[in-house]
Amino acid sequence: MDKLLVVVFDAESKAFEAKKALQQLHKEDVIDVFDQAVVARNTDGSATVREGNNLTPVRTLAGTVMGALIGLLGGPAAAGVGAAAGFIAGAAMDVHDATICEDFIEDVRQKLTPEKFALVAEISEDSPLPLDVHMQALGGTVFRRPLKEVKHTIHDAKVAAMKADLAQVKAEHAKAHAERKVKVQEKLNQLDSKIQAGIEKKKQRRQAAEAREKAKADFLQARAAAMNAKASAKHL
Numbered sequence: 001m002d003k004l005l006v007v008v009f010d011a012e013s014k015a016f017e018a019k020k021a022l023q024q025l026h027k028e029d030v031i032d033v034f035d036q037a038v039v040a041r042n043t044d045g046s047a048t049v050r051e052g053n054n055l056t057p058v059r060t061l062a063g064t065v066m067g068a069l070i071g072l073l074g075g076p077a078a079a080g081v082g083a084a085a086g087f088i089a090g091a092a093m094d095v096h097d098a099t100i101c102e103d104f105i106e107d108v109r110q111k112l113t114p115e116k117f118a119l120v121a122e123i124s125e126d127s128p129l130p131l132d133v134h135m136q137a138l139g140g141t142v143f144r145r146p147l148k149e150v151k152h153t154i155h156d157a158k159v160a161a162m163k164a165d166l167a168q169v170k171a172e173h174a175k176a177h178a179e180r181k182v183k184v185q186e187k188l189n190q191l192d193s194k195i196q197a198g199i200e201k202k203k204q205r206r207q208a209a210e211a212r213e214k215a216k217a218d219f220l221q222a223r224a225a226a227m228n229a230k231a232s233a234k235h236l
Contacts, residue, residue, distance in 0.1 A: 002034075002147040002216075004069060004104075005121040005131075007140040008111045012040065012050070014138050015117040021134040022121060029227075030130045034216065035066050036121035039073065043114045047073045050117075066122055072105050073112060073120075104145045111141050122147075163195060 009015045015038045026033040038050040047070055112118050119140070125131060128144065135142050170188065 001126075002122070002124045003144045004066075004147060005119070005123050006069075006073075006108050006112070006143040007119045007135045008108070008143070009117050009119070009138065009140050012038070012117045014140065015050075015119050018119045018135055018138050018140055021138070022119065022123075022131070025130060025134065030125075032124040032220065034122045034124070034219075036119065037066065037070065039070055039112075039118045039120050041073070041112045041114050041116050041118070045114060047071065066120065069105075070120055073108060073118070104143065108143050111143075 007015075007018055009018065019036060019038055022031075022033055022036060025031045040048045040050055042048055049070060108118070119135075123131075128142075132142055
């Protein structure tokens with residue numbers, strides 16, 4: 001199952017040790033790691049990416065959610081950190097339009113206090129036990145959330161709000177005196193344009209998500225083929 005993972009540590013060195021442990025689990029085919037980074041929570045409450053790592057060809061796509069998560073860990077003022085770090089480059093989604101279950105973010109923030117560090121990753125695992133054993137041995141506190149529970153709802157709320165405004169403007173337009181109708185019509189046209197742009201953005205975001213899932217599937221299929229080829233070679 002694909003998941004978002006956050007492991008909080010008191011020391012930066014432990015976070016980087018955890019990063020190496022995650023890479024080893026990936027090499028041993030215990031889990032799949034699609035992307036990961038070490039993040040520091042600064043004294044002003046913002047989040048800083050200390051290091052990212054390109055493990056697979058799906059990094060840019062996987063970073064769409066990673067970048068949003070990292071930004072949100074620093075609060076609204078730091079919501080652009082994911083984009084600044086290159087985690088959402090080329091993605092058809094604005095990090096400010098991402099809502100990652102508020103209870104999950106709040107739980108992590110309470111533990112990830114200023115001057116603490118976290119390993120943030122997007123992974124796939126069949127069982128949490130192998131990862132938990134390694135992380136707890138390093139003194140880390142583990143938080144994980146299935147990606148199916150990661151919701152992007154702010155965009156839909158914005159479109160709904162604009163549609164409500166549009167309905168109100170239409171009502172005003174019907175009541176307006178002749179001299180006001182031109183100005184009201186201009187506002188009507190502007191709102192309609194924004195709605196159409198919002199609908200197009202949602203379409204692009206859906207296409208990006210589909211491409212992301214295909215990239216993951218291609219990666220896993222290629223790895224399985226390589227393993228089969230290796231096994232066949234041993235029997236020759």
